[in-house]
């Protein structure tokens with residue numbers, strides 16, 4: 001049993017913390033929203049009045065917060081007060097630069113840290129099947145791996161500090177672009193009088209094959225479990241796709257990478273969000289491409 005502090009008990013953090021409790025860990029948590037704290041308490045998480053109180057006696061601190069600024073402000077607040085040897089795991093999706101700063105803050109205090117963003121969404125968080133993409137030193141990763149296991153289907157050590165966040169935004173840039181590509185193909189097929197099923201049958205076994213088509217098909221019918229069959233209820237909300245595409249663009253600009261399709265995808269998802277569709281599944285972008293909303 002490990003004493004774990006969990007900061008940020010929202011849609012993702014709450015079920016993740018619940019799985020740590022189920023695995024027999026002693027978890028104390030904090031969230032700014034009282035209702036999220038109460039929900040965590042019902043799942044066996046010890047409720048605390050502040051992040052500082054949550055880390056009292058903790059060997060591991062996990063953060064699951066909205067963005068880089070939240071993670072850095074929490075780290076600046078609690079890292080100096082953490083016990084020697086504490087391992088910090090940040091599972092939020094944040095910009096690579098902030099992730100590196102978070103490692104630096106922990107490192108300056110002689111503490112272990114990894115960035116470990118996830119994919120798999122709320123469903124994966126509840127089922128304990130998230131994919132963790134980790135960045136950090138070997139020793140920190142070795143300590144983090146058994147802690148992540150009850151929340152994970154897969155854990156990949158991607159490299160040094162920030163590499164987990166880099167892997168996450170590169171993957172999601174592929175996803176955003178490929179969903180638009182698949183959506184465009186269905187829209188063109190409709191105009192050409194080709195049925196959804198015929199395009200699916202051909203492309204899913206041809207060179208157009210990809211996850212956005214075969215698992216997450218953006219039209220109803222060919223893949224009965226895809227969000228298109230339930231009026232694009234998420235799934236993975238378009239607002240979160242936009243967040244990740246913007247993080248990818250920020251990183252591309254900082255690193256001098258040329259990503260014209262990533263930039264275009266970010267613009268299309270920004271438009272989709274601007275017309276009030278941010279809470280729909282990201283595959284609903286096909287409706288924007290049709291000229292409907």
Ligand code: NAD
Nearest residue numbers: 008009010011012013031032033064065066092093121122
């Ligand atoms: P959420 O908004 O539901 O949860 C974030 C929580 O952090 C909120 O409860 C908020 O009150 C709390 N918080 C903010 N500042 C705080 C502070 N200073 N101290 C304590 N608590 C604080 O968001 P979420 O959906 O749980 O996502 C969390 C992270 O995981 C984000 O970075 C998101 O991009 C990433 N993510 C989300 C999904 C998803 O499907 N929801 C999938 C993969 C990754």
